[in-house]
Amino acid sequence: MKKVMVITFHSVPNYGAVLQAYALCNVLRQIGFDVHLIDYQPKSISKGDSDSPLHKKFADFRKKHLPLTPQVFTNLNQLNGVDADVLVCGSDQIWNFAKSKARKNMDAFLLNFGPDSAIRISYAASTGGVGFPKEYHDKISECLASFQNISVRERTSLKDVGEVTDKSIDITVDPTVLCDDYPEADITCYELPEKYIVTYCLQASPVFLDAVHRVKTLYNLPVVNIGDTAAGLADKSLTSLGPDEWICLLRQSECVVTNSFHGTVFSIKVKKNFLSVPLLRKKKNKIYGLQEKLYRKGYRKAWCLPGNSIMRNRLFANWSSKNDRISSFLRLSGLNSRLYDYPDSIDFVGRPIDYDNVMQKIKYEKDESIRFLHKVLKGN
Known part of the structure; x- marks a missing residue:
């Protein structure tokens, strides 16, 4: 069974960020992979009052429902020790490098780490519709050259990524659309x-x-x-x-x-x-x-x-x-x-x-996105 390591925004108290991480890991597991979510928590992302009720609720959810790696990674040097057959980045605005949280972690979210032999793909990554800062075009292009497949979430992201790579780019739906099984609580x-x-x-x-x-x-x-x-x-x-x-x-x-x-x-x-x-x-x-x-x-x-x-x-x-x-x-x-x-x-x-x-209507797009994952990860 292939070992898939996913990296995304997940350590922030944001409902969309945490649920899209849950959804992508859940879908990859259903397809038939050994899935792990890299517990990447650099200081530039994991800020805030960790003792607040909101942060505690999110921490409990992540611990209970996300397939987190035992090790917490805080920098790129640590990420270089990650062992994987497949590296997946996405979804959400991991490529919105106009934001400092993404920009300071550009290497991580462009999969510039791990074994050279690993398959690298993005799934429904988003640039946030603001384009890549021009001073980073060469670096982004160099990192994307090692990707086997690239998929983004919106047409604006397709345009932005297309400006820095000649590789084929697919549009796929947000992973929350793919997943139908979410934990719920007594309210x-x-x-x-x-x-x-x-x-x-x-x-x-x-x-x-x-x-x-x-x-x-x-x-x-x-x-x-x-x-x-x-x-x-x-x-x-x-x-x-x-x-x-x-x-x-x-x-x-x-x-x-x-x-x-x-x-x-x-x-x-x-x-x-x-x-x-x-x-x-x-x-x-x-x-x-x-x-x-x-x-x-x-x-x-x-x-x-x-x-x-x-x-x-x-x-x-x-x-x-x-x-x-x-x-x-x-x-x-x-x-x-x-x-x-x-x-x-x-x-x-x-x-x-x-x-x-x-x-x-959603089912058609959902099925197409599932087919994309099957094609790039299982070759069928």
Whole structure:
């Protein structure tokens, strides 16, 4: 049985990062490999209050559900001692080298370690839609030359990687899409309302807060915010959930409002009504900046979007490049309408989604990605 070693972001208290690591290892094991997740925890990634309730929940989940190597690796020299038949990097934004966490660990996430004889592949790696810094093009190209196969998650990543290598590049779905079996937990201890809307927020922009307000008005239900970014209109906020609890909160909700890629993916996986809100480029958006300052100073209606359509369009013109991962998956699923672009009406959010049709569309892409793994790892 081939020994497969996976390296990715997994040691951070981020639901998407940990669940995609779980999913990829689980799928590779089902295909028939001896799978190990390299417990790579350099200081540049594994920061934060390790004694906080949130960090403890994540640490418990990783220990219980991830096939971690016994050794914790903190630098490239240690990684050079890794023994493997196959080295896999991915998924998530491991190739977003505009971020210091990825850039400081470029060699690790480009598999520039381990035995020369090992097969090297990437699975659904993402550049974050921002491109590679030009000063690193030669280094990235040199590392990718040792890869047998390369796959990325989005078309923007395909373009970015294509600028530094002539190798064939496949697009594959995020590993969370491939996996159907996730751990879940008992959440009765949280005294939740009988029915509720869930918000999972990465950026409390005026657009997000406006969407939450409109969905809350439509459903006339309390809002439970999950995650450590306040959503502003929440009736209850849970900031220290484990990944298994996080999935349960989504599953038991009536509707989800999120601006997270993995929040969107799991809303679909648990077959919920949902609204996916675009992220904005804060530094280049004066309207965003003004409204955010007012909101933080206590002017709670500052999240209301301007009624003037020109002003509103200027706000939406500054979408972040990070939205490509969300919009790509919504197109794949046939759920483009669930990306919030300030429609005149959001009544459609209350209508059921034809998930039989959605899952059929996802199944095709899922099967193609599984075939990619079989082809590159088993030769069939």
